[in-house]
Amino acid sequence: MRYLFTLFFVALFFLPGVAQQSGVISGRVIDHATRLSLPGATLRITTNNRYTISTQTGDYEFLGIPAGTYEVAVNYLGYRTQTATVTVQSGQNTELGFALEAGGTELGEVVVMGDRLRGQAAALNQQKNNPNITNVISADQVGRFPDANIGDALKRVPGITMQNDQGEARNIIVRGLAPSLNSVTLNGDRIPSAEGDNRNVQMDLIPADMIQTIVVNKTLTPDMDADAIGGSVNLVTRAAPNGQRISATIGGGYNPIREKAAYTGAFVYGNRFANNNVGMVLSGSYNDNDYGSDNVEAVWAEDDFGNVYIEEQDIRKYDVRRTRRSVAAAFDFQLNPSHSLYINAMYNWRDDWENRFRWNAKDLIPTYDANDNIVGYQGAMSLETKGGINTNRVKQRRLEEQRVQNYSLGGNHLFGPSLDMDWSANFARASEYRPNERYVEYEIPFDEDEPEEEPGIAFHSNFGPTRRPLLTYVNNPALADYDFDKVTEQNEKTVEEEFGAKLNFRVPLNVVSGQKGRLRFGGRVRLKSKDRNNTFYEYTPIGNINFDLDQIPVNDLRGMRWNPDDKYAIGILPSRDFLSGLPLTDAAQFEPEADPTEYLAANYHAKENIVAGYLRWDQDFSNKLSMILGARVERTGITYTGNIIENEEDLEGQRKVENSYVNILPNLSFKYNPSANLVLHAAFTTGIARPNYYALAPYVDSRPSDDELFAGNPDLAASYAWNFDLMGEYYFRSIGLVSGGTFYKSIDDFIYNKRDEQYTTEKFGRDFADLSNPIPAGANWTFVQAQNGENVQVYGFELAFQRQLDFFSNKFLKGFGLYVNYTFTESSAKGITNEDGEERTGLSLPGTAPHMLNASISWENQRFSARLSLNYAAAYLDELGGNAFEDRYYDQQTFLDANASYRITKNLRLFGEANNLTNQPLRYYQGIASRTMQMEYYRPRYNLGLKLDL
Numbered sequence: 020m021r022y023l024f025t026l027f028f029v030a031l032f033f034l035p036g037v038a039q040q041s042g043v044i045s046g047r048v049i050d051h052a053t054r055l056s057l058p059g060a061t062l063r064i065t066t067n068n069r070y071t072i073s074t075q076t077g078d079y080e081f082l083g084i085p086a087g088t089y090e091v092a093v094n095y096l097g098y099r100t101q102t103a104t105v106t107v108q109s110g111q112n113t114e115l116g117f118a119l120e121a122g123g124t125e126l127g128e129v130v131v132m133g134d135r136l137r138g139q140a141a142a143l144n145q146q147k148n149n150p151n152i153t154n155v156i157s158a159d160q161v162g163r164f165p166d167a168n169i170g171d172a173l174k175r176v177p178g179i180t181m182q183n184d185q186g187e188a189r190n191i192i193v194r195g196l197a198p199s200l201n202s203v204t205l206n207g208d209r210i211p212s213a214e215g216d217n218r219n220v221q222m223d224l225i226p227a228d229m230i231q232t233i234v235v236n237k238t239l240t241p242d243m244d245a246d247a248i249g250g251s252v253n254l255v256t257r258a259a260p261n262g263q264r265i266s267a268t269i270g271g272g273y274n275p276i277r278e279k280a281a282y283t284g285a286f287v288y289g290n291r292f293a294n295n296n297v298g299m300v301l302s303g304s305y306n307d308n309d310y311g312s313d314n315v316e317a318v319w320a321e322d323d324f325g326n327v328y329i330e331e332q333d334i335r336k337y338d339v340r341r342t343r344r345s346v347a348a349a350f351d352f353q354l355n356p357s358h359s360l361y362i363n364a365m366y367n368w369r370d371d372w373e374n375r376f377r378w379n380a381k382d383l384i385p386t387y388d389a390n391d392n393i394v395g396y397q398g399a400m401s402l403e404t405k406g407g408i409n410t411n412r413v414k415q416r417r418l419e420e421q422r423v424q425n426y427s428l429g430g431n432h433l434f435g436p437s438l439d440m441d442w443s444a445n446f447a448r449a450s451e452y453r454p455n456e457r458y459v460e461y462e463i464p465f466d467e468d469e470p471e472e473e474p475g476i477a478f479h480s481n482f483g484p485t486r487r488p489l490l491t492y493v494n495n496p497a498l499a500d501y502d503f504d505k506v507t508e509q510n511e512k513t514v515e516e517e518f519g520a521k522l523n524f525r526v527p528l529n530v531v532s533g534q535k536g537r538l539r540f541g542g543r544v545r546l547k548s549k550d551r552n553n554t555f556y557e558y559t560p561i562g563n564i565n566f567d568l569d570q571i572p573v574n575d576l577r578g579m580r581w582n583p584d585d586k587y588a589i590g591i592l593p594s595r596d597f598l599s600g601l602p603l604t605d606a607a608q609f610e611p612e613a614d615p616t617e618y619l620a621a622n623y624h625a626k627e628n629i630v631a632g633y634l635r636w637d638q639d640f641s642n643k644l645s646m647i648l649g650a651r652v653e654r655t656g657i658t659y660t661g662n663i664i665e666n667e668e669d670l671e672g673q674r675k676v677e678n679s680y681v682n683i684l685p686n687l688s689f690k691y692n693p694s695a696n697l698v699l700h701a702a703f704t705t706g707i708a709r710p711n712y713y714a715l716a717p718y719v720d721s722r723p724s725d726d727e728l729f730a731g732n733p734d735l736a737a738s739y740a741w742n743f744d745l746m747g748e749y750y751f752r753s754i755g756l757v758s759g760g761t762f763y764k765s766i767d768d769f770i771y772n773k774r775d776e777q778y779t780t781e782k783f784g785r786d787f788a789d790l791s792n793p794i795p796a797g798a799n800w801t802f803v804q805a806q807n808g809e810n811v812q813v814y815g816f817e818l819a820f821q822r823q824l825d826f827f828s829n830k831f832l833k834g835f836g837l838y839v840n841y842t843f844t845e846s847s848a849k850g851i852t853n854e855d856g857e858e859r860t861g862l863s864l865p866g867t868a869p870h871m872l873n874a875s876i877s878w879e880n881q882r883f884s885a886r887l888s889l890n891y892a893a894a895y896l897d898e899l900g901g902n903a904f905e906d907r908y909y910d911q912q913t914f915l916d917a918n919a920s921y922r923i924t925k926n927l928r929l930f931g932e933a934n935n936l937t938n939q940p941l942r943y944y945q946g947i948a949s950r951t952m953q954m955e956y957y958r959p960r961y962n963l964g965l966k967l968d969l
Contacts, residue, residue, distance in 0.1 A: 041436040042107040044115055045080040045356060047261070048073045048093060050137065051118040054262045057095055058232070059145030059155075060119075065090045065102070068534055068642045072148045075232065076258045076351075083437045083527040093117045094695075096147070097140035097754045112356040112433060136754050136823065142232070143756055150637070150647055150690060152700050152746045152760070154178075154235040158228070158257075168343070169230060169254060170222030171934075174914075176235050177758075177819045177840035178250075180871045180892035182909070183941050185312055185339055185371075186957035187223040194237065194762060194815065195844030195895070196249030197866025199770075200708045200738070204253045205425050206363055209244060211449035211515040213421040215551040215621070216713035224369050224421055226304040228268065228285045229345045231257045237762075238702040238744050241633040241649035241686045242523060242539055248706045248740040248766060256365060259298025259351050260289040263969075270930070270964020272308070276582070276957060277338060279309035283964060296353040306343040311336070313582040314955040317488055319945045321904055324391040327950075329482055331381045332490050334589045336576060340372040340416070357433035366424045372416035375405035376574060378589040380478065380490045382465055395493070396478040399465035402501065402568075406595040408455040415599040420452045439525040446518050453511040459598045461501040461568050485949045489586055498569035498591060508603055509555040509617065519545045531640055539635040539649075547627040549712050555617035562608030564601070572597045582938070582956030615668035616722075620729065623716035626658040627709075635686075643692045651684040655709065659733050661718030665793050674717040674790070676733040682707050700746040700760070710735040710770055714805035721793040726800045728778060728793070730786075736768040736807050755822030764813040769848065769864060771808055774901045776854040778802035801854070809850025811864045817842040836877040838888075844869055854901035868895040868909075885919035894948065907952060910942035926969055932962040 048060040056077025063070040064081065066089060073079040086109045092102045098119040105115045121137065138157035146155040154176045170188030174181045181188035182198065190198040203210050203220035210220045232255040239247060265288055272281030282305075289300035313336060320330040347365040354360065383398035407413040429443030465475025477493040523541035530536050560566060572594040581587045603609050635649035656679040663671045688702035716731040746760030775782075778800045783792050794800050819840035825833045846864040853859050863869075870893035877886040891913045898907040915937045920930035936959050943952040 040109050041083045041085055042109055043080060043082055043112040043357070043433060043436050044084055044089075044091065044105055044107060045078070045112055045433075046114050046116040047077045048079065048095070048117045048119065049077055049261050050098075051120045053137070055137075055260060055264075056258065057098075057119060057144070058141055059095075059143075059148045060117075061094045061144075061148055062117075063092050063094070065092050068639060070535065075145075075255055077261075080433070080439070082433075082439060082525075091115060093119060095119055095140070096144050096750060096752060097121060097136065110436065112436075114356055139821075140754050143750060143754065145232070145234070146756075147698055147748065147750050149234075150645070151236060151240050151688060152238040152702060152744055154237070156233045158231050168223045169225045169227055169233070172227045173222065173233065173235075173252065174890050175838075175873050175875075175888070176233075177873070178237065178817050178842040178871065179235065180868050180890075181222070183912075184223065185337070185341070186310070186935065186941075186960070187341075189221055189223045190219050191222055191252060192866060192868055192892075193235070193250035193252075194813075194817070194842060195846070195867040195869065195871070196764075196813065196864070199711060200247075200766075200866070201249040202244065202247040202251045204244070204251060205365065205447075206255060206427060207253060208425065208427060208443075208445045208447065208519055209246075209517065209545065210254075210423060210425065211447050211517050211547070211549075213423060213449040213451040213513065213515070215451065215511070215513040217711040218709070221369075221421060221423075224343070224367050224423055225254065226285070226306060226343055226345050226367075228304050229256065229302060229347055229365070229367075230254050238688060238700075238704050238742065239686065239706055240647055240688070241635040241651045241684070242541060244543070244545075244631070245651055245653055245682065245684050245705070245707050246709055246737075248708045248738065248742070248764065256347055256349060256363060257287065257289070257300045257302055258349055259291060259300045261291065261295075263290045264288070264300075265969040266967065268964060268966045270962050272932075272960060272962035274308065274310035274958070274960050276313070277309065277311045281308040281310070281960070281962060282306070283962065298349075298351040298353075300349045302347045304343070304345045307340070308342075308960075309340045310957070310960070311338045312955050312957050313337075313587070314953065315487075315489075315587055315951070316953045317945075317951055319904075319950055319952070322385060322393075324387075326385065326391075326393050328383070328385055328393055328396070329380075329488055329490055330383050332379070332488070334378045334587050336376045336579075336589065338374045338416075340414075342370045342372075344368045358430070359432075360428070360430045363427045364425070367422065369421045371419040371421070372414055373405070373419070374416050374595050375403075376576060376589065376592045377401075377403040377405070378592070379403065382467075382475075383478065383490075384465075384467055393480050395480045396490070397465060397467075397470070397475050398478065399462060399473075400476050400492070400496070401460055401462040401504065402590075402592045403458060403460040404574075404593040404595060404598050405456070405458050406598045407457055409599040413455055415595045417456045418454060420454075421450070423447070423449045437527050440523065442520075442522045444518075444520045447516070449515045451511070451513045453509070456509045456511070457507065457598050457601075457603075459506045459593050459601075460504040461593065462504040463496060463501055464504075486951050487584060487954075488951060498573075499567070501568045503560075503566040503568070505557055506560075506598075506601060506603070507555065507557045507614070509553065511551075511553045513549070513551045515547070515549040517545060517547045519543070528636065528638075530638055534639040534641065535637075535645075536639065537637040539633075539637070541633060543629075543631040545627075545629040545631075547625075547629070549623075549625040551622050551713075553618035553621050555614045556611045557614050558601075558603045558609040558611050560608065561610050562605070564608060568593070582958060583940070583954065615664070615670065619662050619668070619670055620664050620718050620720035621713075622662060623713065623718060623731075624660040625712050625716065628656045630654045645690045647686065647688045649686050651686065652681065653684070653707070654681045655679060655737070657715065657733070659716050659731075661716040661731055663718070663790065664720045667720075667722045667724065671791075674719065676717040678733055680737065682737065682739065696750045696752065698748045698750070700744065700748075702742070702744040704742045704744070706740045706742060708738040708740075708770075710737065710805065714770065719787065719790060723793070726798065728783070728800050728802045730802070730804045732805050735770060735805060738766050738769045738807075740764050740766045751822055753823060753825055756819065757822075758819045759816070761816040762814065766811045766813065766864075767809070768807040769811045770805055771848075771851055771865065771899055773804055773806040773852060774854045775802040775852075775856060776901065777856060807850075808848060811846055811848040813844065813846040813864060813867065815842060815844035834878045834880050836879070838873070838875040838877070840873045842871040844871075851899065859903075862899070863896050865896050865899055868892050882922045883919070886917065888916045888918075890914040890916075894944075897943065900945075904946045906946055908944050908946075908948070910944055910948065912939050912942070913937055914939050920966075926967055928966045928968070930964055930966060934960045934962075
């Protein structure tokens with residue numbers, strides 16, 4: 020860090036002195052018709068190779084321009100080139116603004132700019148002029164697809180697919196790499212995670228209409244946070260407009276799976292005041308969605324005779340109501356042409372109310388004939404209902420409240436003609452709270468050792484096709500055959516907070532005569548903390564409440580329509596009214612008892628302090644070839660506290676571990692422009708992925724009843740990647756793109772869950788020398804812990820094409836547009852062992868999707884637009900088991916969506932949307948594709964509304 024401060028003082032005191040005969044040109048580029056800023060514009064002084072690119076707010080600046088008169092030209096895809104003359108005075112900042120007009124004819128191509136293409140033009144201009152490999156999509160582009168949240172919008176980007184939750188895109192996979200290897204930022208600041216055990220950002224938490232631009236960085240530059248091996252997704256919120264803007268959206272929808280409604284609303288207000296020196300934009304969004312899902316799950320086993328059978332099966336009905344609220348504000352203050360400040364704030368709040376009705380067959384033991392063929396099963400069966408207390412807040416359901424908030428203050432400053440500085444400080448907080456989550460369970464128990472006392476229930480041997488299996492019982496049990504098992508209530512709370520600050524400097528450094536050069540340097544601090552505090556109680560009735568299943572209120576689900584087959588209609592279960600009405604806090608009727616096995620090992624406290632510094636040198640060698648050379652250094656210090664649990668429930672104490680490590684991350688990239696619209700990228704970069712929080716927590720959980728030991732691993736190293744990328748992009752003047760590229764990643768110390776079924780006292784003493792040994796001498800236990808693998812190689816390529824087909828002479832054909840992209844990813848992992856300690860071969864990196872495809876066809880004119888969109892991702896390994904039979908795979912998925920809109924007046928538009936027309940389930944399989952592990956169906960969703968834009 021001392022070198023950074025030395026460079027700063029040299030720049031601050033020396034460079035302005037030698038640049039007294041120079042000045043600055045600055046200003047803003049906007050759309051003449053809409054008065055909206057145009058980011059990514061190329062501004063060039065026509066007499067030399069001095070150029071600059073406009074920022075997200077349309078602002079630009081030329082540093083260190085010798086005094087004199089110059090002609091400045093602005094180029095922007097889809098807009099007419101504009102030039103202006105400006106006179107630079109020594110030591111002065113001369114303002115020069117541009118208002119570009121859309122349309123025109125250039126390079127023999129007719130450019131027709133309708134409202135729907137303006138956003139696409141802004142995105143492609145930014146992508147074309149970014150120094151690193153990126154994909155950029157704007158708010159207007161997001162609006163062309165029927166996507167309610169940021170996750171659904173992101174799955175349209177080349178190289179990206181999403182993992183879903185309750186039918187909405189949640190976790191992001193970039194270039195086939197798992198969510199833990201990617202990062203998500205808001206205006207450049209890392210978004211904390213509301214989930215308890217990982218760093219994943221819940222992309223379904225943020226409404227799509229709250230974001231102005233999404234930038235997917237597939238290669239990093241030294242000034243960017245390094246924790247993004249797959250890619251970094253930066254969500255850019257709305258900036259204040261250049262004049263008054265009012266926008267409002269209202270809509271309603273229908274969810275056939277539960278025959279319930281959905282409601283949507285959004286607003287934007289922005290303006291400038293005080294002679295345009297103060298800007299403000301306020302925005303808000305509301306979405307209320309009442310729906311659900313039908314879910315079937317199975318766990319498969321193999322006996323000593325090669326018979327594969329179902330060891331456990333679940334059938335679950337979910338009733339879900341999800342309400343999403345978001346508000347944001349942004350202010351900017353232009354103190355003078357050289358100094359400005361800004362304030363950004365965003366608050367996202369999602370409530371997820373859920374009831375779950377679950378039929379469960381478990382602990383199945385096969386029965387055999389004389390030839391060792393399975394002729395039936397004996398096991399236990401249970402009925403369970405999940406819900407919550409009966410209050411206005413919890414609403415008799417399990418409430419999951421997630422909140423994410425971000426606040427930032429920053430400034431941009433010019434000190435003389437040759438020193439540019441920006442700074443920011445931010446605070447972010449994410450939380451997840453589940454209050455009074457209740458379960459009630461009834462069971463027909465089975466004890467293999469004492470079948471006379473607990474005989475369980477007999478099941479037929481034929482469970483049907485393995486893709487849609489169903490265990491059926493020999494004799495249909497009556498409600499009176501079920502015994503009350505238990506009623507429980509739990510509270511879960513997770514909080515993550517981060518304070519961050521960064522400081523960046525930029526000075527001219529022209530090593531090549533007549534060519535642009537810049538030196539950037541700066542530092543960053545991130546102070547993070549995370550806490551998870553759960554409780555879990557089981558309640559024993561001691562009063563006179565009747566718990567007989569045939570006497571309490573129940574839900575009869577036998578006649579419901581079920582996806583994928585009505586055969587799964589699960590029958591009769593306890594009602595949520597009964598569960599929510601139980602007076603568990605009444606000491607005269609219930610006796611509470613904490614169940615430490617459910618929460619003690621899960622609770623932890625974590626602190627991470629990250630300090631980083633970087634140097635970045637940008638140098639042009641000609642008007643076609645440029646380079647970025649630099650390095651970043653990040654030091655990570657961690658302090659983690661976890662619980663030590665013996666005998667499953669005894670808290671023996673806490674274990675506190677401190678650790679630190681330093682990562683040095685070199686970076687080299689080249690950009691070559693053979694022609695005005697052709698861009699070639701080559702990059703060698705590095706990146707890291709820090710382990711998930713809970714994987715680092717130093718807990719030790721001993722479970723003698725199952726001969727199992729679980730533990731965190733605070734000694735995990737961060738995964739470190741060497742990345743090589745080549746990309747070529749050709750941009751059509753008529754707002755389009757064709758691109759192709761390849762990538763290779765070598766990742767050291769990747770992280771996976773290791774399962775050792777031969778764990779002994781000696782191994783425990785080696786791994787936990789500071790703890791007493793809970794494993795009996797001579798015993799072999801199963802030990803589960805996150806470990807570092809050796810190395811994984813990831814390689815692939817991606818192709819993309821998008822264009823409005825306005826080169827046709829036929830008016831109807833000119834209205835069509837195509838959008839297609841495909842990504843292939845392959846990986847090979849080394850250093851993964853099975854439960855017997857033997858190295859496994861032929862494995863891919865978990866989370867690596869090999870094939871991803873997006874395609875859409877659209878048609879539009881001045882009033883009407885329509886689009887049909889396809890999203891496909893191939894199956895991939897999601898989670899490693901102890902062996903190939905136990906490996907868990909995320910199955911292939913194909914989504915088909917449609918949307919259309921009609922302009923009623925100049926400012927009012929009617930729109931309609933339909934999602935998941937293929938009724939694509941969330942499906943996992945175990946070992947082989949035909950062996951269903953989970954299939955969850957959501958059915959299509961529909962939405963209709965109005966949008967007003969003034």
